[in-house]
Amino acid sequence: MSAQRVGAAADLPPGKVVGVGRYAVGNADGRYFAVTRRCRHLGADLAAGSIDDNGCLVCPWHRSAYDVATGRMVNGPQGTFAKVPGLDFGYRMLTRVLPLGRAPVTERDGELYIGG
Template identity: 70%
Template sequence: MATTRIPAADVPPGSVTGVGDHAVGNNGEYFAVGRRCRHLRADLAEGSIDEQGCLVCPWHAAAYDVTTGAMVRGPQGGFAKVPGLDAFYRALTRAWPLHRGGVTVDGEDLVVE
């Protein structure tokens, strides 16, 4: 398993960044999840963190629970008006959640696995 070290200062609270195949963020705790949205493969490392600590897709605002990798809100905007689409994507990510990586703090660095 490959590991990558980055300065913890590069991931302040409320931020997300890309580290290899992971979107690494800090919602009060550090997390690492797969970098591609299950909807249209947007780069989640360009996303944001909402008030509930979920990772939000930068393209269509789908939201992911970073502890499980499951989508908790489907794509928004015009996609939100498609009947059944939200339920479909939420069910899809229960079966095929975002990969979750490990993040540990080592001094001033984060170690992402």
């Protein structure tokens, strides 16, 4: 995979998430990450998500939370969906087998890149 430019590191402060191609790229307390953009629940764009106090990427639609290091869902859909028995467990198990895709983010000369 050839490197894909994200932008200036200064434009991605802690807590920010942006969309770059097929990835949601963010800064979780100084750790850059890139994960595939679609939530495993209903396909929401995770680039519109937020980063919680645990450094997890939170879906903007139903607040599922993902560990950005593994791509696994650590907290399933919330709100109305939280009332569906087994839904949280089911999605967390699904992401053990089918986690979000991940790619390395590197910084060179103040610029961030996904991959190589």
